[in-house]
Amino acid sequence: MEPAMGMGIVALMGAAATVAGCSEDLESDIGSQSNPNSQVQLAAQVGYPHRIFNKAISGEPPSNAMYCAVGAGVAMVLMSESVMSASPLIAIAIGAFVAALLNGVFSTTSYMGRNASQTRFNQYVYLDVLRNQILSLMGHAYITTFCIVLLSYVMWNQDLIGHPFPFPVIALIWGLCVGAIGSSTGDVHYGAEREFQDFKFGAGLNAADSGNITRYAEAGIRSSMDNAWFCSKFGGPVTGIAFGMTVFLDNWRSTAFGGWVSVAVGTAIVILLIIYNRKIETYARNKYGPFPEYAGDIEA
Amino acid sequence: MTDIITMLATNWISIIGIIIGGICIAVGVHFVPVGGAPAAMAQATGIGTGTVQLAAGSGLTGLLAAGYMYMTLSAVDKPGISEIVLICATGAVGAMIMISVTMIVGNWVYIYGVGVPPASAKVDYDPLTGDSQAPYVAAGTVGQGMPTVCFVSGAIGGLLGGLGGSLVYCMLMWVNGDPAISSIFAIGVFLVNAVLPSYNIQGTIEGFHDPKFKRVPKAMLACFIASLLCGVIAVMIPGAGGF
Numbered sequence: 326m327e328p329a330m331g332m333g334i335v336a337l338m339g340a341a342a343t344v345a346g347c348s349e350d351l352e353s354d355i356g357s358q359s360n361p362n363s364q365v366q367l368a369a370q371v372g373y374p375h376r377i378f379n380k381a382i383s384g385e386p387p388s389n390a391m392y393c394a395v396g397a398g399v400a401m402v403l404m405s406e407s408v409m410s411a412s413p414l415i416a417i418a419i420g421a422f423v424a425a426l427l428n429g430v431f432s433t434t435s436y437m438g439r440n441a442s443q444t445r446f447n448q449y450v451y452l453d454v455l456r457n458q459i460l461s462l463m464g465h466a467y468i469t470t471f472c473i474v475l476l477s478y479v480m481w482n483q484d485l486i487g488h489p490f491p492f493p494v495i496a497l498i499w500g501l502c503v504g505a506i507g508s509s510t511g512d513v514h515y516g517a518e519r520e521f522q523d524f525k526f527g528a529g530l531n532a533a534d535s536g537n538i539t540r541y542a543e544a545g546i547r548s549s550m551d552n553a554w555f556c557s558k559f560g561g562p563v564t565g566i567a568f569g570m571t572v573f574l575d576n577w578r579s580t581a582f583g584g585w586v587s588v589a590v591g592t593a594i595v596i597l598l599i600i601y602n603r604k605i606e607t608y609a610r611n612k613y614g615p616f617p618e619y620a621g622d623i624e625a
Numbered sequence: 626m627t628d629i630i631t632m633l634a635t636n637w638i639s640i641i642g643i644i645i646g647g648i649c650i651a652v653g654v655h656f657v658p659v660g661g662a663p664a665a666m667a668q669a670t671g672i673g674t675g676t677v678q679l680a681a682g683s684g685l686t687g688l689l690a691a692g693y694m695y696m697t698l699s700a701v702d703k704p705g706i707s708e709i710v711l712i713c714a715t716g717a718v719g720a721m722i723m724i725s726v727t728m729i730v731g732n733w734v735y736i737y738g739v740g741v742p743p744a745s746a747k748v749d750y751d752p753l754t755g756d757s758q759a760p761y762v763a764a765g766t767v768g769q770g771m772p773t774v775c776f777v778s779g780a781i782g783g784l785l786g787g788l789g790g791s792l793v794y795c796m797l798m799w800v801n802g803d804p805a806i807s808s809i810f811a812i813g814v815f816l817v818n819a820v821l822p823s824y825n826i827q828g829t830i831e832g833f834h835d836p837k838f839k840r841v842p843k844a845m846l847a848c849f850i851a852s853l854l855c856g857v858i859a860v861m862i863p864g865a866g867g868f
Contacts, residue, residue, distance in 0.1 A: 621759050
């Protein structure tokens with residue numbers, strides 16, 4: 326493949342990954358999946374019933390790996406000559422649709438099951454919450470799956486990159502990766518900031534306040550849509566940048582360089598990131614200073 | 626029965642490779658700073674997700690890079706030891722890139738989104754930079770974010786995880802030569818060796834400076850046994866299935 330074509334493909338994959346990362350994080354914010362879910366689950370038990378969607382199907386990486394593998398599996402079957410030789414774009418779209426349906430089934434049963442088991446804490450199953458939010462969950466899951474299956478197809482196709490792994494396995498690995506990144510980056514914005522927005526800015530959640538999630542919105546009672554609106558301003562886009570950067574940097578060094586040079590370039594990227602991390606750490610320490618409540622004898 | 630013994634005798638190098646790979650993964654998991662659910666609420670130092678999920682996310686990203694490199698090199702000739710070293714290095718760097726990007730963006734969220742400076746609660750001073758940590762830990766929490774020591778530890782964890790996963794993949798390719806079977810089995814061996822050490826970690830670990838890190842030898846023993854079993858089964862599956 327020509328170098329320009331190779332770089333174009335890598336850039337396309339990076340762009341698809343950025344969109345996938347962003348929508349994956351917003352999907353988990355609307356559904357309150359992954360780690361911040363522990364507080365949503367706890368809230369009713371400590372006396373704060375709420376109208377936030379509650380679905381911890383599993384950790385984000387396994388659930389996204391499943392959607393993407395299913396999407397890729399369906400697309401691969403549809404594309405095969407013995408079935409219907411569908412065009413890749415249509416096949417991927419249908420595969421992502423099937424994955425979104427799967428997401429809908431899991432989200433519904435998860436919401437119903439979790440809230441039904443909390444009736445003794447006055448936490449009800451709100452059918453309007455279910456109706457209003459299930460489609461946006463499925464929509465975001467569709468976008469995530471579509472983008473990841475698309476970039477996996479580009480990697481797998483013999484005329485493009487020609488990766489030796491089977492198509493669904495590549496999608497499974499990228500699904501696992503996007504889930505791990507989403508739950509490590511964007512979810513912190515939801516769990517540490519949005520869920521506890523009526524506490525003072527500039528600290529993590531004090532263990533004594535566990536479960537006391539913010540239940541009232543800018544207007545009326547807070548719903549998961551409000552959370553997605555807030556997180557789409559920072560948490561979602563940075564998750565997209567993280568996943569896009571991972572896909573782009575990893576493929577760029579393999580495509581543009583070969584052998585030990587690609588290893589050296591990768592190591593240089595990691596060292597640069599360590600130095601940059603030190604820079605922003607020092608910036609934060611100087612900007613925010615030590616916590617005034619600190620009573621120990623170690624100097625800041 | 627004779628077939629099985631012959632198969633084991635022929636592929637003993639691959640079994641040893643799978644064991645070494647498994648132990649690398651187990652040690653690598655201990656290096657990754659994982660804060661679990663509390664870290665997602667900026668309540669604990671480390672990355673806000675589970676041990677296995679993060680280790681698998683980074684290690685398997687490295688596996689994709691390693692798989693591609695294996696294909697490129699094997700187009701010329703059957704990969705020997707020097708090629709395997711290059712493939713494992715590619716996988717290790719791929720995993721390091723994934724985990725470093727995740728940590729840097731995680732720190733963006735902690736610093737700009739939540740408004741907290743990264744700080745560790747397990748040590749008074751950062752062993753690498755010498756910065757004081759305790760005054761920067763918020764009340765009612767056990768640290769937040771990824772200070773330099775955790776970041777470096779995480780990069781080493783990614784390196785070991787990617788290295789181990791790629792080594793397992795290369796060893797399986799030596800046995801059966803089929804990327805499909807080898808990749809699926811490498812994912813399986815990776816998960817086995819990532820799950821076992823998480824019993825040591827019990828939800829959170831900050832990296833090599835954490836007191837829990839001293840439990841590594843137990844995980845190595847457990848993963849040695851588990852990888853031995855995985856290795857024995859792995860070299861027999863293609864033969865028994867007639868691939």
